[in-house]
Amino acid sequence: MGGLLKRAALFIAIVLMWALLTAAIAHSATREVVPMPGFAPGTIIVKTSERRLYYILDGYNALRFPVGVGKAGQRWTGAARIEGKYVRPAWEAPDDIRRENPNLPEVIPGGAPNNPMGAAALTMRGGEYAIHGTNRPSSIGGFVSHGCIRMYNRDIVALYQLVQVGTPVIVER
Numbered sequence: 001m002g003g004l005l006k007r008a009a010l011f012i013a014i015v016l017m018w019a020l021l022t023a024a025i026a027h028s029a030t031r032e033v034v035p036m037p038g039f040a041p042g043t044i045i046v047k048t049s050e051r052r053l054y055y056i057l058d059g060y061n062a063l064r065f066p067v068g069v070g071k072a073g074q075r076w077t078g079a080a081r082i083e084g085k086y087v088r089p090a091w092e093a094p095d096d097i098r099r100e101n102p103n104l105p106e107v108i109p110g111g112a113p114n115n116p117m118g119a120a121a122l123t124m125r126g127g128e129y130a131i132h133g134t135n136r137p138s139s140i141g142g143f144v145s146h147g148c149i150r151m152y153n154r155d156i157v158a159l160y161q162l163v164q165v166g167t168p169v170i171v172e173r
Contacts, residue, residue: 090108119133122163
């Protein structure tokens with residue numbers, strides 16, 4: 001009887017370890033390599049209807065990341081270029097956000113828990129829009145922003161390392 005209990009306990013421990021490992025891998029695997037022909041290597045493509053960002057690796061394949069995109073009335077499409085790269089940027093609310101939330105502080109320091117820019121930001125169009133991390137990871141996958149592209153902090157850090165100022169960005173529906 002004691003041997004049977006030991007084997008049952010070992011079996012349960014193995015099953016629990018496997019479940020925890022599977023969950024950890026699934027949670028960390030937010031990016032994947034997928035086919036994406038027709039774009040120049042180094043280009044960023046954002047498909048807002050899919051809520052996905054693609055970083056073109058070689059003209060045939062891309063890294064695909066989940067993102068949060070602009071809500072209704074806040075979405076944009078077109079071409080841009082990365083104009084700035086910032087680690088843990090401070091954030092000053094644009095006028096339209098300040099009108100919705102007049103009690104926001106003038107500036108939220110970089111790294112503060114309430115800073116919506118997260119771990120890093122890649123700015124475009126004179127700083128009007130950015131691809132950035134977030135302090136609200138549950139918003140990834142939704143139509144949630146005022147036009148910016150939100151990424152998990154670990155994903156924006158990976159993308160930040162791949163791109164340079166001047167990297168082309170194409171935002172499509």
